[in-house]
Amino acid sequence: MMTPRWILGFVGHRRVPDREGARHAIHETLAQLASEAEAQGAKLEIHLSCAIGADMLCIESARELGLPIHLILPLAEKEFLKDFKESHERDVCQEEIAKAARGERGSTLRVCQSNGVRPDCYYDMSREIVHNADALLVFWNGKEARGLGGTAEIYALAGHMGRPLGWIHSETHAFTREQWPDAWPEPDPEMTKLAAALEEAGSKADTIPSAEALAKALSAMNRKNAPFFRRMVTSIIWINAAAALLGATAIVSSKMNQGVFNFGPAMWTTLNFVLVLVAAYLIRYLRKRQVYNRWVRGRMAAEILRGVRATQPAFDPLDPMVRQRAPEWARFALTVSLETHRQLALDTIEAFRDHYVERRLENQMTHFETFGSRAVVFERRMTRISEMAALAGPICVGLVFFNKIVRHLDVDWVWQRTMLGALFLGLIPVIFPLVAGTAASLNSAFDARRRSKRYPELVDHLGRIRDEIKELRTPASILDAVKNAETLLLNELLEWRSTTPHKAAKKR
Numbered sequence: 001m002m003t004p005r006w007i008l009g010f011v012g013h014r015r016v017p018d019r020e021g022a023r024h025a026i027h028e029t030l031a032q033l034a035s036e037a038e039a040q041g042a043k044l045e046i047h048l049s050c051a052i053g054a055d056m057l058c059i060e061s062a063r064e065l066g067l068p069i070h071l072i073l074p075l076a077e078k079e080f081l082k083d084f085k086e087s088h089e090r091d092v093c094q095e096e097i098a099k100a101a102r103g104e105r106g107s108t109l110r111v112c113q114s115n116g117v118r119p120d121c122y123y124d125m126s127r128e129i130v131h132n133a134d135a136l137l138v139f140w141n142g143k144e145a146r147g148l149g150g151t152a153e154i155y156a157l158a159g160h161m162g163r164p165l166g167w168i169h170s171e172t173h174a175f176t177r178e179q180w181p182d183a184w185p186e187p188d189p190e191m192t193k194l195a196a197a198l199e200e201a202g203s204k205a206d207t208i209p210s211a212e213a214l215a216k217a218l219s220a221m222n223r224k225n226a227p228f229f230r231r232m233v234t235s236i237i238w239i240n241a242a243a244a245l246l247g248a249t250a251i252v253s254s255k256m257n258q259g260v261f262n263f264g265p266a267m268w269t270t271l272n273f274v275l276v277l278v279a280a281y282l283i284r285y286l287r288k289r290q291v292y293n294r295w296v297r298g299r300m301a302a303e304i305l306r307g308v309r310a311t312q313p314a315f316d317p318l319d320p321m322v323r324q325r326a327p328e329w330a331r332f333a334l335t336v337s338l339e340t341h342r343q344l345a346l347d348t349i350e351a352f353r354d355h356y357v358e359r360r361l362e363n364q365m366t367h368f369e370t371f372g373s374r375a376v377v378f379e380r381r382m383t384r385i386s387e388m389a390a391l392a393g394p395i396c397v398g399l400v401f402f403n404k405i406v407r408h409l410d411v412d413w414v415w416q417r418t419m420l421g422a423l424f425l426g427l428i429p430v431i432f433p434l435v436a437g438t439a440a441s442l443n444s445a446f447d448a449r450r451r452s453k454r455y456p457e458l459v460d461h462l463g464r465i466r467d468e469i470k471e472l473r474t475p476a477s478i479l480d481a482v483k484n485a486e487t488l489l490l491n492e493l494l495e496w497r498s499t500t501p502h503k504a505a506k507k508r
């Protein structure tokens with residue numbers, strides 16, 4: 001599968017006394033960390049600004065090592081370039097910004113969300129680097145910061161946020177680490193399990209080099225796992241229902257003078273025992289093979305990937321939406337975001353808008369309309385059966401009670417003289433509650449009740465967003481509408497997951 005990406009943030013002094021020594025120290029440190037990441041099956045990418053001094057040296061070293069660079073500016077480009085007094089340094093910075101804007105060698109560009117006032121914007125930019133980074137590397141003299149957003153202040157902030165810290169001393173060039181795990185970066189549990197599930201489904205990890213290939217592999221796996229799991233669950237429900245009915249038959253038959261249909265009570269009990277064993281085996285099989293867990297994991301991955309592909313390059317790939325709501329999927333979302341960001345390029349915001357409406361909103365609405373209508377029909381049918389069985393239950397129990405009164409009064413009633421009549425009176429207190437429970441179980445197994453209510457609501461909400469977004473013209477308004485739609489879809493995905501035992505699956 002695609003190689004997990006890990007983000008190394010970098011901040012450092014603008015004043016660098018020994019540029020050659022600093023360049024060598026930064027280069028060696030990046031090479032060492034990149035090698036460690038590769039040994040763990042990951043890929044290192046750098047997140048920083050392009051200020052005068054240490055930032056530019058880090059960019060040079062990262063370019064030489066072939067590490068993708070993700071630039072962030074504290075201000076709009078024109079205003080930020082005023083920080084450069086030397087024209088040569090300004091030209092180099094402009095060139096790096098242009099490379100990042102073009103996505104050269106996997107680079108990306110963003111402007112910090114700040115008030116645009118110095119020095120607040122420098123602090124906000126550095127905080128955003130720490131927020132997006134998995135670890136922070138600083139080029140620092142070890143002294144207190146001289147102003148808001150200084151290296152010392154950001155180093156302390158990253159420490160409080162629990163980030164692994166690397167420190168290149170700006171004078172001695174010695175490299176030290178703090179809060180750094182023994183094995184970094186650590187393998188991501190969800191991506192590891194997902195790769196194993198894809199291997200199990202017949203897709204080798206090393207044959208999935210791109211987001212498009214991954215989408216196809218996930219789709220194939222989910223088409224296999226979802227129907228198989230539902231068939232197994234349905235079979236378990238029906239087998240347990242049959243076992244309960246046979247158990248009741250065995251009890252009734254044992255009270256009769258002769259076997260029913262030439263079978264004695266022992267035979268009914270044996271059949272009941274066999275069915276119970278079959279149901280237990282199927283449950284054990286599902287648990288051992290983790291079919292349910294693989295299905296849930298596969299659908300989560302597929303939906304996250306679908307959302308990422310539909311919204312890139314509009315949103316920042318370093319901060320995917322799922323990161324805050326489902327942090328265990330943050331590494332996967334980051335990796336596919338960066339991969340997708342490099343592959344998708346739309347020239348205008350109008351082209352992005354039209355692409356999003358056609359490829360995302362229309363497809364999702366069709367999906368919810370199709371499966372929502374099916375869920376409505378299924379839920380109504382099962383609910384009707386359950387309600388009818390529940391209403392018939394008291395009547396049947398009353399009939400049995402009437403039969404006991406008749407027997408107590410020694411009244412000769414035709415139902416008591418026939419084998420089938422006696423069997424019927426013995427089983428009806430069990431049959432109708434069993435039917436009601438089976439119908440309710442099938443409703444739950446197919447998530448029909450939630451889908452029948454939730455999916456029509458989603459179609460309505462997405463339809464309104466679609467109608468609105470078609471009329472929007474500015475980037476801010478379009479992206480805000482897209483964010484609303486993606487929030488709605490993400491909430492649905494997490495709501496669906498909340499109905500599954502994902503916590504147990506996560507522990508395993």
